Amino acid sequence: MSMIELVLLILCLAAVIFYGYGIYAAIAFIRHPQSINSQFHPAISILKPVCGLDRDTQTNLASFCQQDYPEYQIVFAVRDRHDPVIAVVEKLILQFPQVDVQLVVSDRIIGANLKVSNLANAVVAAKHEVLLMADSDIRVGKDYLQRVIQPLQDDNVGVVTCLYRSLAAGWVTTLEAVGTATDFPTGVLVSNQNSGIKFAFGSTIVIRQQVLKAIGGFGAIADYLADDFQLGYLPAQAGYKVILSDYIVDHVLETSTLFDAIQRQIRWARCIRVSRPWDYLGLLLTHGTCNSLLLLVATGGSTLGWLVLIITWVMRLLMGWVVSVKILHDPVAKKFWWVIPVRDLISFVIWCLGWMGSTIQWRGQQLRLGRGGKMTTVV
Template identity: 60%
Template sequence: MIYPHQLLLLILCLVAIGYYCYGIYAALEFFSHPAQIDPDFHPPITILKPICGLDIDSYENFASFCQQDYPEYEIIFGVRDEHDPSVTVVKKIIDDFPERDIHLVVSDRTIGTNLKVSNLANAATLAKHSLLLLADSDVRVGSDYLQRVIQPMQDETVGVVTCLYRPQVQGWVAILEAIGISTEYLASILIARSLEGMNFALGPTIAIRKSVLEAIGGFGAIADYLADDFQFGYLSAQAGYKVVLSDYVIDHAIASESLLDFIHRQTRWNCCTRVSRFWGYAGLIFTHGTAISLLLLIATGGSIFGWAIATLTWSTRLIMAWVVGVRTLKDPVAKKFLWLVPLRDLISFGLWCYSFVGDTFEWRGRRLRLTKGGKLVERTNDFAKVLSS
């Protein structure tokens, strides 16, 4: 006899297995059709890089953007404080690459709560070209990056291009975070693209036309949102432009220094998703097969049936993790630490549950509240440096 609560858990497990299978399909389908490169399409590009503090290998990250096999582009760094340690690195980059058109904009002008967006807006005042590429400071790219990422812009209806990324890590906490990104989060991106198409963007790289940015209200329309990357894509899609996911995969440094740091960051983003799209966030219960199958195993008293469902669920989950993280993204962290996926899944389930409680959190010593729709409200009188990275 199966009890109602056991039946519910069984249904959730079966749906999760179906989700994992679709994730495998979505990843293989996406990477089986590489984009065609037109060597004659290379419109001039302005790269905007907001910076605050130093990341892992900041110099090497910045230098990779100066080594592009691309005929005409400029790089504009935006920072709020002239004494920021990243300024010294940028000045060295300017000296080491005199053949490149590189500028540094130092300005504390604030247009909203998200100071990263203010940095972008300040840097954009010097932009000479009609195509903008917003790139985080903690990413590293190959010399073919610009040529490949910009290809979808040949279609005039494309307004935004964005990229997947491979985490680069230092330390065991960063490894735990990276496993979740490669095998869970990016899998969900590929599934969403396959089912609904792209109507959002990913922060490490966003290419956008100036005309599209103006059509959605400029940087000011996004400056109060925590998930600015999501809004760049979402507002552009709402305005009738296509958002394209490039098949180029960049390297993205993760430097979680402590478990508490990791938990705080994951909680912020979970809360942001919850207040922005509550039912979508609640629906993630159908993706937590690892934890749900463990609950089913406990609920059935460790029965053979419970073990069979748990084995099937965990096996399918690990196959999806391998296909997405190892085979398609070629993530060395996922390859080496694939065995950590079940532990990372259980942590993700706990953080998912925790994020249903409250909408206020601490970040860099300040109290912030997320309002409906994902906007940030400062809970202290000190407004100066919230979200500076």
């Protein structure tokens, strides 16, 4: 066996082990559901940064106005007073008079990440100690607040975050949703099972104001692309726990072209690379689909090559099914799980492209990523 064949074999075995452990971590996660204390319901300020119209914006934002929860407010923040999303928010204010909904329009900028500037403008109007942030393309059920707030009963918990399942329209977003549901959550569940997570996601971030102040407020993350990651990482560094809620939110994917989808994923890949280079390199151990194909080619279609490929692909498909269907209850992945190998090959190409370049396009801005994921505007 040549050195190349040996390296590929080791990579395939590592992937199989990862897939197996991913299944174990997923099963362990659902076996320990979080208990619900109906008497625990601290007042919450929901901060919603909005910019433009997403797919189903009205429905997505309205879902936060329909919570079975005694006391909460929603602060929508937008930069441009001519933004069409303002009309949607004003309609929600009229539609839900019983909910404390406010709209903040401010073009104040505190850093390269305009979303964080929106959050900084919104928090000024927050009335409560507990803050909750969620992206504008997130949709939730009526029990959302009561469920995600539960971990804060422990004073050592600084942040609560959620996994998400994608709602797709069109074959491009369907392909993207399959990859998201069958790949990304596994790494999160494995980290959660090992030593707990030390990051958060824009799908949901619950944080106390005192914790936010302890890490330097929104100003501390105003120049980072992965602001959600930092809102989990910095509190973890400060000694607080970050808890993964068992509540799964819906992520409504915008219909997009193949080029836009690939560019978006390359942007995420480059962000991970500059933020956590060793973790990004370690992702090579999870690309079993591609590595087993390369081994098959390298060994000239040998029996060993075919055996490793079959084992690797079976474990990959099984892991994808368990995570996406049993944990996320993802309707897209359940229907199209058989395209996982195709999606994995695309992911491998994107992973390779993630090593190249440091500039990204984001909401009309051209930005350069620096050490740790910090951004500077390209003039």
